[in-house]
Amino acid sequence: MTAINKPLNIVDVTYAQTKASVNTDALGMREMQQRVFAHRNAQHLLVKAPPASGKSRALMFVALDKLYNQGRKKVIVAVPEKSIGASFAPTSLTRYGFWADWDIKNEYNLCLPGSDVGKVSAFIKFLEGPDAVLVCTHATLRFAFERVAPEAFNGAVLAIDEFHHVSADTETSRLGALLRDVMDGSDVHIVAMTGSYFRGDSVPVLSPEDEAKFTPVTFNYYDQLNGYEHLKSLGIGHHFYQGRYTDAIHEVLDLDKKTIVHIPSVNSSESTKDKIEEVGRIIDAIGHVESTDPDTGIISVRRVGTDEIVRVADLVDDTDQVKRGDTLHYLSHRASKERDAVDIIIALGMAKEGFDWPFAEHALTVGYRASLTEVIQIIGRVTRDSPGKPHAQFTNLVAEPDASQGEVKVSVNNMLKAITASLLMEQVLAPNFTFKTKKFDDDEPVKKGELKIKGFKEPSSDRVKQIVATDLNDLKATILQDDTFARAAAGSVDAETTNKVLIPRIIREKYPELSVEQVEEVRQQVVVDSVIKSGEVREVGDKRFIKMAEKFVNIDELNINLIDSINPFQRAIEVLSKSVTPSVLRLIQDTIASTKIEISEEEALALFPKIKTWKQVHGKNPDIRSENAAEKRLAAALLFLQKLAAQRKAEKAVTDTVVE
Numbered sequence: 265m266t267a268i269n270k271p272l273n274i275v276d277v278t279y280a281q282t283k284a285s286v287n288t289d290a291l292g293m294r295e296m297q298q299r300v301f302a303h304r305n306a307q308h309l310l311v312k313a314p315p316a317s318g319k320s321r322a323l324m325f326v327a328l329d330k331l332y333n334q335g336r337k338k339v340i341v342a343v344p345e346k347s348i349g350a351s352f353a354p355t356s357l358t359r360y361g362f363w364a365d366w367d368i369k370n371e372y373n374l375c376l377p378g379s380d381v382g383k384v385s386a387f388i389k390f391l392e393g394p395d396a397v398l399v400c401t402h403a404t405l406r407f408a409f410e411r412v413a414p415e416a417f418n419g420a421v422l423a424i425d426e427f428h429h430v431s432a433d434t435e436t437s438r439l440g441a442l443l444r445d446v447m448d449g450s451d452v453h454i455v456a457m458t459g460s461y462f463r464g465d466s467v468p469v470l471s472p473e474d475e476a477k478f479t480p481v482t483f484n485y486y487d488q489l490n491g492y493e494h495l496k497s498l499g500i501g502h503h504f505y506q507g508r509y510t511d512a513i514h515e516v517l518d519l520d521k522k523t524i525v526h527i528p529s530v531n532s533s534e535s536t537k538d539k540i541e542e543v544g545r546i547i548d549a550i551g552h553v554e555s556t557d558p559d560t561g562i563i564s565v566r567r568v569g570t571d572e573i574v575r576v577a578d579l580v581d582d583t584d585q586v587k588r589g590d591t592l593h594y595l596s597h598r599a600s601k602e603r604d605a606v607d608i609i610i611a612l613g614m615a616k617e618g619f620d621w622p623f624a625e626h627a628l629t630v631g632y633r634a635s636l637t638e639v640i641q642i643i644g645r646v647t648r649d650s651p652g653k654p655h656a657q658f659t660n661l662v663a664e665p666d667a668s669q670g671e672v673k674v675s676v677n678n679m680l681k682a683i684t685a686s687l688l689m690e691q692v693l694a695p696n697f698t699f700k701t702k703k704f705d706d707d708e709p710v711k712k713g714e715l716k717i718k719g720f721k722e723p724s725s726d727r728v729k730q731i732v733a734t735d736l737n738d739l740k741a742t743i744l745q746d747d748t749f750a751r752a753a754a755g756s757v758d759a760e761t762t763n764k765v766l767i768p769r770i771i772r773e774k775y776p777e778l779s780v781e782q783v784e785e786v787r788q789q790v791v792v793d794s795v796i797k798s799g800e801v802r803e804v805g806d807k808r809f810i811k812m813a814e815k816f817v818n819i820d821e822l823n824i825n826l827i828d829s830i831n832p833f834q835r836a837i838e839v840l841s842k843s844v845t846p847s848v849l850r851l852i853q854d855t856i857a858s859t860k861i862e863i864s865e866e867e868a869l870a871l872f873p874k875i876k877t878w879k880q881v882h883g884k885n886p887d888i889r890s891e892n893a894a895e896k897r898l899a900a901a902l903l904f905l906q907k908l909a910a911q912r913k914a915e916k917a918v919t920d921t922v923v924e
Contacts (some may be wrong), residue, residue, distance in 0.1 A: 272843050274686040274835075275500035277489075277693045285317065285491025286649060292360025295491060296483040297322040304329045306479035308447070308454045310427070312734070313483035315459040315644030316622075320351040323423050323455055324366040328357075330421050330453060331396055332364060337419040338390070339397045342405040344426045347596065347619070349375025351425075352399045367397065374400035384408045391416050402439055409442050414449025422446065427456040428637050444474065454478075459644055480734040485647075485692045492649040498693065499657045500643070500686050504664040504679070504844055509534055509630050510545035516659050517549060519567055519574060521626040522603075524645055525610045527580060528631030533671060534663055535631070543580050543610050550574050550608070561591035562606060575604075579611040595621065603652070616641045622650040626657045632678035633660075636741050639685055640692075660686070664848050665855065676855040677747075683836045684744045687798065692737050694797040699789065702822075717792060718823035721785045728785050731775065739790060743770050744833070758894055759831040760874075763791050765867040788824060794832030863904045871901040 285295050293301060296313050300322040303309055309326070313319050323341065330336040341352050353373070355366040370376065372390050374383040383400065387408035390398045400408075402424075424443070446452050456478065489495065505512035509528070517523065527542050528534040536542055547553060551567040551574065563576040577591055577599075592614075599605040600620050609615055609624075616638065624646045633639050646656040662682050665675035695713065702716035710716060723729045731739065743749050748757070749766055757766070768787050772778070778786065800811040801819070809816040812830050841849055875898050878886050886898035 272503070272839075273499040273501040274683065274839050275690045275693065276497070277499075277690075278497045279486075279490045279492065279495070281493060281496055282491050283493045285488050286493055287491075288360065291325075291362050292357060293322075293325060293362075294318045295487070297325060299483060300481050301325050301329070303479050303481055305334065308478040309456065310475075310478040310480045311455065311457045311483075312480065313457075313459065314485050314488045314647065315641070316648040317459075317483055317488050319457045319459065320425070321355070321357075323425075323457060324352075324355060324357065325362065326455055327397075327421050327423065328362075328364045328366065334453075335419075336421050336453060337396070339421045339423065340390075340405070340417075341397075341399045341423045342402050342425065343375065343399065344402050346375040346401060347592065348425060349373065349399050349401070350596065351620075368399060369395060369397075372398040374398065374404050380404065380407060384411065388412060391420075406438050406442060409446075414445050417446050417450040417452040419451070421453045421455065423455040423457065425457050427458040447474065447477070459641065480730070482734045484696065484737075486695050489647060489693070490695070494651055494653055495647065495649050495656060497655045498647060499655070500689055501658070502660045502662055502679075502682050502686055502839070502843070504662055504848075506664045506666055508536060509661055509663070510536065510542055510549075513546060513628075513630070513661065514549040516628060516661060517546075518626055518657075519550060519607075521657070522606075522621070522623045523608045523626040523628055524615050524621070524624055524642075525608065526615070526627070526629045526642060527610065527612055529612070532631050533674070539580050539612060543578055546610055547576060550576065559590060560594040561587050562594065575607045577606050577609045579609060579614045599623075615645065619645055620648075621645065622648040623653065624648070625653055625655065626659065628659045628661065630661045632662055632682045633685075634681070636685055636688070636745070640689070643689065664844060665851055667851055672851065672855055676852050679840070679852065680836060680856075681745075683839050684833055687833050687835055687839075688737075688740055688744050691740055691794060691797050697793065697796055699792055715796065715819065715822065717827070720792065720824050721781075721788050723785050723789070725782060727778070728782050731786055732789050736789065736793060739771070739774060739786070740794065742774055743767060743790070746770055757897065759829055759834070761867055761870065761897075762831050763787070763828045765864075765870050767791065769864070769866070791832050792824070792827050795827050795830050798832065798835060863900055865904075865908065868901040868904045868908075871898055872905065874898055875902050 288294055289298060291301075294317070296317045296319075300309070300311055304326045311319055311322060313322075327336075327339040327341075331339060343349050343352070352366075352368070354368055357365050371386060372395055374386060380403070383404045384407045387398065387400060387404060388411060391412065424439075443454075447454070489498065503516055513525075517525070525546060527539060527546075530537055530539055547563065547565055551565045554564045554566050554573065556563050561578065563578060565574045565576055566572075567574050577595060579588065579591065582588055595606065595609070600622065603623050606621075609621070615621075627642050627646045629639075629642055633642075643658045646658065660682055662679055663675055665672045665679070698711075698714045699720055699722070700714060700716045701720045701722055702718045706716065723732055743766075746766070749762070749770070764787075767790060768783055771783050771786050771790070775783075775786070795812060796810065802809050802811070802816065808819040810819055810822075811817075812827070817826065840852060844852070875886065878895070878898055885902060886895045888896060888899035888903065890896050890899065
């Protein structure tokens with residue numbers, strides 16, 4: 265039996281338990297809901313808030329105001345799957361202080377059992393009738409839209425839950441095309457809600473032109489978790505194994521914690537291709553099956569070593585849809601309310617977004633997840649505030665590269681991306697700072713949550729201010745999903761090139777409308793925010809120091825040049841060096857070094873001063889065959905520039921000949 269290394273968390277955060285995000289005001293609104301309601305008059309509203317922050321009720325407050333006070337006639341709520349429709353069931357809001365209740369007739373709750381044909385007919389009947397509220401799935405909305413014109417949504421509010429399912433790629437996303445057509449062809453009001461900060465992953469949710477029409481409201485993970493009453497800390501770790509994951513899972517499966525286990529897709533390299541057998545092996549790691557409840561499908565397992573009964577729900581086996589339906593019904597009606605109803609849930613494509621199990625403490629996910637949206641949705645399953653739950657944990661069990669196997673590069677790339685995704689979550693989970701320029705004669709006292717930096721460029725336009733206020737985490741996600749940057753995070757590209765060439769390139773691609781000055785303002789914000797949030801702050805007497813690149817720097821002496829000399833995500837290689845054996849680490853480094861990273865003209869020109877310095881110091885040009893990664897990079901840039909110069913000289917010679 266193969267074993268994984270000792271578990272090591274990449275992220276460990278502790279929160280203040282202020283209760284601010286769970287306490288309500290005179291209208292029965294939590295902090296996040298108050299923020300959303302303040303923008304209730306916006307025609308297009310985009311709400312980005314973590315799971316369990318109360319987005320469904322925030323929608324109810326806004327939708328009722330639009331019905332009663334803004335002249336809207338109908339509200340249509342679309343959710344990705346039927347089970348999430350329960351979040352929008354009839355709700356008494358007046359008992360908590362609001363001036364109206366959320367009500368919906370059963371015939372217009374289209375998330376209840378029934379045929380697609382019948383639901384589409386009910387949808388059209390709703391549009392033509394007097395009733396005010398309808399809840400349906402994304403699929404029903406799409407099917408119904410095939411039978412009505414965009415102007416049928418005049419006077420309506422269209423709320424799309426789990427908005428990251430929309431895509432700007434209207435060729436592949438029917439929901440994205442529908443949204444575009446409705447926005448262009450009617451006076452519809454839209455409330456878009458997502459629990460993911462990484463909307464759309466590699467394909468954006470909206471085009472820049474359409475997104476500019478939305479008023480964004482952001483309630484970040486730090487706001488949410490710091491304001492909880494019970495949950496105090498969160499850990500995120502990536503642990504590595506060789507061989508089959510079913511032989512290693514027992515070392516990270518904590519049977520004392522309420523756990524959701526997500527096994528890998530059958531199409532992934534981590535899968536054994538027999539998902540039923542994998543569930544059986546996981547149950548074997550727990551103990552011996554005593555019985556299976558015929559009414560609920562819950563499996564009672566006698567735990568190895570203690571003889572306690574562990575209640576397991578199997579959501580992987582889909583051979584009997586009735587049986588799985590009984591299990592889901594039990595989980596939604598009992599497990600969400602009773603702590604002892606279930607102990608472990610094993611799932612494949614289920615139990616992610618919208619799944620409500622407040623007692624869940626540990627999300628154990630097997631295999632690399634390419635979608636950052638999926639990662640944050642899984643983490644969201646365990647970050648709900650619940651009595652008796654002081655700590656939540658996300659563990660990603662990822663395969664180590666094996667030199668004897670053919671897909672070493674794929675495995676290394678997966679490891680790097682898994683780790684950088686966790687480092688991105690570290691950014692999301694940390695408190696936000698406001699950065700200001702420190703002037704020469706500046707003696708104004710620093711405000712709470714503010715840092716002053718010499719040479720820092722503050723946002724000069726409303727667009728840059730909006731990007732900084734609402735899109736910074738999305739932008740970091742885009743940067744970290746870039747293949748070149750993932751390798752740069754592991755140290756194969758120097759910090760200056762990473763910060764001054766790679767990051768600006770990605771910013772320009774994401775925001776083509778920005779000027780050169782605005783790109784630099786956003787770039788500095790990304791780099792400074794990332795470096796500061798991944799640093800360790802200590803107080804010594806009346807001074808504060810921050811640890812950057814293995815040394816402590818007085819916060820009062822921070823300057824942009826110092827920060828630009830640090831790779832903001834350099835901890836990726838530090839994490840690997842602590843998590844894998846020296847031989848595996850060498851294999852990873854060799855694989856990174858052997859991977860060809862294309863050099864652009866921009867990067868080569870940026871490296872030219874360093875090439876000249878290298879030659880002055882060493883008396884020779886950098887060598888492409890060097891074992892030093894930095895020297896090899898400089899040599900590659902030099903070869904590129906020499907080839908470019910020769911090419912342009914030849915082109916000039918041809919031009920001169922033609923002119924003569």
